[in-house]
Amino acid sequence: MKKFLKWTGIVLLSLVLIVLLTAWYFSSSFNNKFEKVYSLKPAPVSIPTDSASIARGKVLSVGCAGCHGPDLGGKVFFDDPNIGVLPSSNLTRAVGSETEGYTDEDFVRAMRHGLNKKGNPLMVMPSESIGELSDQDLGCLIAYMKSLPPIDRKFEKRHFTFMSQVLAGAGMFGNLFPYDIIEHDKRKNLNAPPIGNSPEYGEYIVRSHGCKxxxxxxxxxxxxxxxxxxxxxxISASGNAGKWTKEQFVSFFKTGKTPDGRLPNPQFMPWEGLGALPDVEIESVYNYIQSLPPAAKQQ
Ligand code: HEC
Ligand code: HEC
Incomplete structure (x- = not known):
């Protein structure tokens, strides 16, 4: 009996040790990634200063407000005692904010390459799509951010609980860092097709707005x-929205209301960003989707 208890004890202790070591391994592999500093010099983008360009930047920034707050002064993206804290950064370059001292190059590095000023990979921030904006549009967006009055709003530094470090390190949340999926070499001298309602222009808007x-x-x-x-x-030609007219499609993005009266939650379907663009640009998205073969029906 004594012998049996002794062996059970040894087995249990070894199991606990294995679990602890595995947890430690996953949490440190997450932290190594989270704290990693990548040095990357982005290709320069020229930043305009004229009022028409700043106005274009303002229109393009509407989609950012869903995460960075209506004044782009940032907000707490999540703060959960079980998960941790992730602020969506204050973009106004205020003293003590995440973007304090941000240069034009720092903005390009964050939006095209998914890295903050220090070189740490950003999480949740959709640089994989935003970074597809043409040099011209990206320049306007940065010009607009630089024109914002500094907003004095500070946040706790981003951090994760041990448990979520373990789960993230084990890959339970999928890929968390857009930096890893961006083709960095291709992110330079980007051009957009001429503005209009062509499917080619629609493809550009879809790509830079992350619809896919x-x-x-x-x-x-x-x-x-x-x-x-x-x-x-x-939303392809075989889906519900694929049967909408062009006018109904544009109206959905302007009002957030579907032709049959539903109001999809902007937290899950970010319609405001596309809705802020002129009608022809929304039409281009419709024309692009309609130009593709209908997706095979699900179920
Ligand atoms: C889905 C939510 C989301 C959207 C949409 C979004 N961001 Fe972000 N962004 C974040 C989060 C969260 C962070 C902070 C990530 C971190 O610290 O790991 C961030 C970080 C940034 C940073 C880096 C600041 C720093 O901490 O150094 C910049 C610059 C930025 N965003 C600009 C933009 C712009 C411009 C847009 C719109 C074109 C935009 N973001 C849209 C969530 C978002
Ligand atoms: C973050 C994920 C996400 C992104 C990005 C996104 N959508 Fe959606 N979209 C959704 C979800 C989820 C719904 C359903 C919302 C609901 O039913 O409450 C939806 C609904 C829609 C609808 C209404 C469909 C219907 O039958 O009611 C249209 C149209 C649409 N999206 C088009 C787009 C376009 C165009 C883009 C790019 C500009 C886009 N979406 C980007 C998640 C997304």
């Missing part, structure tokens, strides 16, 4: 990368 990241490459929909989001609908 949620609606899938063929617009057939599926699961959202956000675990608490409702399922993502098929």
């Amino acid at each position: 990241g949620c609606h899938a490459a063929n617009f057939g929909g599926g699961k959202s990368p956000d675990p608490v989001s409702p399922p993502v609908p098929n």
Whole structure:
């Protein structure tokens, strides 16, 4: 009996040790990534100073407000005792903020390459799509941010609890760092097709607004990368929205209301960013989606 207890004890202790070592391994592999400093010099983008360009930048910034707050002064993206804290940075270059002392190059590095000023990889920030903006549009957006009055709002530094470090390190949350999926060499001298309602221009808008990241490459929909989001609908010609007229499509993005009267939650379907663009640019997205083959119906 004594011998049996002794062996059970040894086995249990070894199991606990293995679990602890595994947890430690996953948490440190997450932290190594989180704290890693990448040195990357982005290709320069020229930043305009005229009022028309700043006005274009303001229009392009509407989609940022959903995460960075209506005044772009940042907000707490999540603060959960079980997960940790992630602020979506204050973008106004205020003293003590994440963007204090940000240069033009720092803005390009964050938006095109997914790295903060220090070179740490950013999380949640959708640089994989925003970084597809043309040099001209990106220049306007940066010009607009530089024109903002500094907003004095400070946050706790981003951090994660041990448990979420372990889960993240084990890959339970999927890929968390856009830096890892961006083709950095291609992120230079980017041009957009001429502004208009052509499908080519629509493809540019879709690419720089991340529609496919949620609606899938063929617009057939599926699961959202956000675990608490409702399922993502098929918006290709075979889906519900694929049957809308061009006017109904534009009206949805202007008002947030579908032709049948539904109001999709902007937290899960970020319609405001596209809705802020002139009608022709929204039409280009419709024309692009309609130019593609309908996605195979689900179920
Ligand atoms: C889905 C939410 C989301 C959207 C949309 C978004 N951001 Fe972010 N952004 C974040 C979060 C969260 C961070 C901080 C990430 C971190 O610290 O790891 C961030 C960081 C940044 C940074 C780096 C600041 C720093 O901490 O050094 C810049 C610059 C930035 N965002 C600009 C923009 C602009 C411009 C837009 C719109 C074109 C935009 N973001 C849209 C969530 C978002
Ligand atoms: C973060 C993920 C996400 C992104 C990015 C996104 N969508 Fe959506 N979209 C959704 C979800 C989720 C819904 C369903 C919302 C609901 O039913 O409450 C939706 C709904 C829609 C609808 C309404 C469909 C219907 O049948 O009611 C249209 C149209 C649409 N999206 C188009 C777009 C376009 C165009 C873009 C790019 C500019 C885009 N979406 C970007 C997640 C996303």
